[in-house]
Amino acid sequence: MKIIVINGPNINLVGIREKNVYGEQNYAALCAFITKEAIKLGLEVEICQSNSEGALVDFVQNSLGCYDGIVINPAAYTHYSIALLDALKAVNLPAVEVHLSNVHAREEFRHTSITAPACIGQIAGFGFQGYAFALQALQVKLSE
Ligand code: DQA
Numbered sequence: 001m002k003i004i005v006i007n008g009p010n011i012n013l014v015g016i017r018e019k020n021v022y023g024e025q026n027y028a029a030l031c032a033f034i035t036k037e038a039i040k041l042g043l044e045v046e047i048c049q050s051n052s053e054g055a056l057v058d059f060v061q062n063s064l065g066c067y068d069g070i071v072i073n074p075a076a077y078t079h080y081s082i083a084l085l086d087a088l089k090a091v092n093l094p095a096v097e098v099h100l101s102n103v104h105a106r107e108e109f110r111h112t113s114i115t116a117p118a119c120i121g122q123i124a125g126f127g128f129q130g131y132a133f134a135l136q137a138l139q140v141k142l143s144e
Pocket residue numbers: 009010011073074075076077078098099100101102103110
């Protein structure tokens with residue numbers, strides 16, 4: 001099973017930005033964690049990140065025919081990107097939305113996810129571990 005992990009704007013700054021919210025570990029550590037968890041599960045994984053909405057739409061579109069599932073942290077675009085919602089719906093691959101922080105315990109504007117309705121589920125509030133949960137969830141779904 002081949003999974004693409006797509007990270008949105010400012011996720012590359014974990015370990016630098018709002019450490020009280022996103023933790024002390026940097027983006028390289030996040031990528032290493034995801035890779036290690038994928039290997040444990042016997043999944044092939046590719047990780048990508050962009051700060052730009054169009055590039056994220058391209059990552060989602062280009063997943064079609066190349067990957068079996070998507071793990072996506074759309075970051076701030078979660079809360080307003082109809083383009084990403086449409087892209088996820090268009091490719092119709094099983095997708096799991098991940099947030100490092102518990103968005104539901106934060107500002108009200110973070111309680112709404114525009115993209116989650118196109119996903120099989122959402123995982124929020126478990127830090128890096130959320131990506132491992134998302135990979136497991138996709139593996140279960142893809143084995144059904
Ligand atoms: C985030 C939550 C979003 O609200 C925020 O804009 C981010 C990161 C998270 O992983 O907790 O950039 O997606």
